[in-house]
Amino acid sequence: MAEQSAPETIDDATATGAVLRPGRAADPVPGTTQTALNAAQRTAALQTIEDEATEDSAEAAPAEQGDDDASVGAKGDIEQTLAESRQRKLRLILRQCDRVLLMDFKLLAMSDWPDNYEMAAARRSRDLWVFSALIAASIFLSGLTGFIPAWIAGGGFGAFVIILLLGVPFVRRVYTGKPSYLDLVFKRQRLLKDARKHIEHLEGKDGLIWQCARMAEHNPALKHTRFSDLVRLSEQRILVRNITRREYVRLYLIYLLEAEKAYSRVQQAFFEGNEEAIDKGWRSVAAEPVERT
Incomplete structure (x- = not known):
């Protein structure tokens, strides 16, 4: 049984590529040195690629940062130009x-500005004054033609003179403080004239x-x-x-x-x-x- 197991062990060892010899370690499999060399070369190549990638990343980082700075600067210039135009x-x-x-x-x-009510009241007073003066003048003229007695004609003439005096501005201010229709018309014209002068000054x-x-x-x-x-x-x-x-x-x-x-x-x-x-x-x-x- 021992003899049979020994050859089987030797055959298995031979099949795996290692030769067992008494008194020393097993010989390496042919091609193992080449495999180790290839592994070392691959490791060195990978390390070189990683180093190159690291260097490329280090070189690309400043370039990207420079591009970002340039874009930020261009954006700032645009904002400044727009702000300057707006200002x-x-x-x-x-x-x-x-x-x-x-x-x-x-x-x-x-x-x-005199309103329409003031203008209407002043116009009514003016019409009454004119009507009274016309009646007094008619009585006086009728007396000249002999249709009425002379004393009535004389009274009409006196009334006519008094009515005319009541229409004089400084006499009118004695018995009333209300402005006449003519005063209101002049006041409107004066206010409008002053406003137009001010508008002319503003317009230039x-x-x-x-x-x-x-x-x-x-x-x-x-x-x-x-x-x-x-x-x-x-x-x-x-x-x-x-x-x-x-x-x-x-x-x-x-x-x-x-x-x-x-x-x-x-x-x-x-x-x-x-x-x-x-x-x-x-x-x-x-x-x-x-x-x-």
């Missing part, structure tokens, strides 16, 4: 529409409200169609000559009030943009507005 536009609007702040509300509102040579129409972005009320005629006439420099009624003056006043609101919002937006530019270090954007000469 320039706001500065131009503030410069062209600053005469809105010179508006005299009381002068354009014409709060002392270049016009005002058509330039304020650019602020419609900050106050949509400036886009209302009821202001379209005023804007068109202002752009054509013929607005003042077409202001002939109080309704036009009041419409002009309403537009200026809306423009004043828009001007305040534009001014606030300009200051906020200026502060933001200062915080980000954009000196060209944060430039001070040019002073008017």
Whole structure:
């Protein structure tokens, strides 16, 4: 049994490539050295590939970082350009529409404007005065023709003179404090004339409200169609000559009030943009507005 197992062991060892010899270790299998060499070469090759990949990654990282910095810088330049353009536009609007702040509300509102009731009452008093004077004059003329006695004609003449004196302004102020119809008409004309002078001063040579129409972005009320005629006439420099009624003056006043609101919002937006530019270090954007000469 032992003899049979020994050859089997030797055969198995031979089959696996190792030769068992008494007194020393088994001889290596032929080709094992070559296999180890190939494994070492593969390990060295893999290590070389890993080193090259590490070097490529190290070289690519600064390049990618440079690209990111370039994109961030380009984005910052675009933002600065847009901010500078916006600030320039706001500065131009503030410069062209600053005469809105010179508006005299009381002068354009014409709060002392005589209303229709006062005009009607004064007209009725005037008609009564004229009618009385005509009756007295008729009595006097009738006495000259002999239709009525002379003493009645003389009384008519005296009444006619007194009635005429009552119509004289300084005599009229003695017995009544109410203005006459003629006084009210002159007052209306004077108020309208003063308002037109003020509008002419505000409009200047270049016009005002058509330039304020650019602020419609900050106050949509400036886009209302009821202001379209005023804007068109202002752009054509013929607005003042077409202001002939109080309704036009009041419409002009309403537009200026809306423009004043828009001007305040534009001014606030300009200051906020200026502060933001200062915080980000954009000196060209944060430039001070040019002073008017």
